[in-house]
Amino acid sequence: MNKSFVVIGGGITGVTTAYALAQRGHSVTLIERNRYAAMETSFANGGQLSASNAEVWNCWATVYKGMKWIFKKEAPLLVNMKPSWHKLSWFAEFIASSPRYESNTIATAKLAIQARDHLFAWAQQENIDFDLKKEGILHIYRDKAGFDHAAKVSTLLAAGGLTRRMSVFLMTKPNLSRADSVWIDSALPALQNSTEKTGISGRIAYGR
Numbered sequence: 762m763n764k765s766f767v768v769i770g771g772g773i774t775g776v777t778t779a780y781a782l783a784q785r786g787h788s789v790t791l792i793e794r795n796r797y798a799a800m801e802t803s804f805a806n807g808g809q810l811s812a813s814n815a816e817v818w819n820c821w822a823t824v825y826k827g828m829k830w831i832f833k834k835e836a837p838l839l840v841n842m843k844p845s846w847h848k849l850s851w852f853a854e855f856i857a858s859s860p861r862y863e864s865n866t867i868a869t870a871k872l873a874i875q876a877r878d879h880l881f882a883w884a885q886q887e888n889i890d891f892d893l894k895k896e897g898i899l900h901i902y903r904d905k906a907g908f909d910h911a912a913k914v915s916t917l918l919a920a921g922g923l924t925r926r927m928s929v930f931l932m933t934k935p936n937l938s939r940a941d942s943v944w945i946d947s948a949l950p951a952l953q954n955s956t957e958k959t960g961i962s963g964r965i966a967y968g969r
């Protein structure tokens with residue numbers, strides 16, 4: 762039976778929801794407060810149709826990172842510290858979800874794969890040419906801790922059906938810490954006893 766729907770917000774979420782409903786034969790009205798669709802968060806983003814970023818942020822590491830970013834002018838994410846009930850309850854919910862970090866990451870990977878498949882299929886169906894490239898995305902890690910964390914995330918994503926390949930490569934890095942130096946030696950035996958440890962390494966994980 763056909764129904765009538767009103768979708769509020771013409772970003773990627775609203776537009777694709779309206780599209781999916783219309784495809785099922787429903788009558789849809791999409792309401793957007795800006796003059797055009799996708800003028801807010803969906804405007805000029807990174808343009809990646811990737812499932813590789815499915816790791817959820819709900820974990821203590823994000824909280825610590827966020828706290829450090831408060832004091833950094835060039836932080837990638839800024840939080841307005843002015844308190845409000847909505848903000849406090851949002852943070853409480855964010856932290857309360859952290860025990861489900863692993864299961865939520867696996868579930869998000871599954872969802873992301875399905876969403877990506879829908880977007881590819883819809884673009885093809887509607888003949889939308891947007892210079893799509895399916896060559897994968899490089900993730901570059903500059904230290905052992907970052908790479909080790911990515912390896913753990915890869916295991917979770919794989920449980921959700923997303924495989925990421927990982928490999929080792931060389932890049933310069935000044936002021937190697939002792940931990941990094943030891944790691945590089947064990948990761949790259951050929952470099953052991955090298956007199957040229959002026960700055961080496963990082964690794965890459967890349968996925969779809």
Ligand SMILES: Cc1cc2nc3c(=O)[nH]c(=O)nc-3n(C[C@H](O)[C@H](O)[C@H](O)COP(=O)(O)OP(=O)(O)OC[C@H]3O[C@@H](n4cnc5c(N)ncnc54)[C@H](O)[C@@H]3O)c2cc1C
Pocket residue numbers: 769770771772773774775792793794795798799800801802803804805806807808809810811
């Ligand atoms: C810098 C940056 C880079 C990113 N890069 C990527 C990427 O490469 N790949 C990726 O997948 N994701 C990326 N993202 C995330 C992605 O852009 C967002 O998750 C996505 O755009 C959110 O879409 P949305 O439709 O939920 O929200 P929005 O795009 O913000 O849409 C919400 C819409 O609702 C409208 N609205 C709100 N309230 C009302 C109201 N009361 N009445 C009418 N209309 C209303 C707003 O005007 C807006 O148009 C990036 C995000 C950022 C900030």
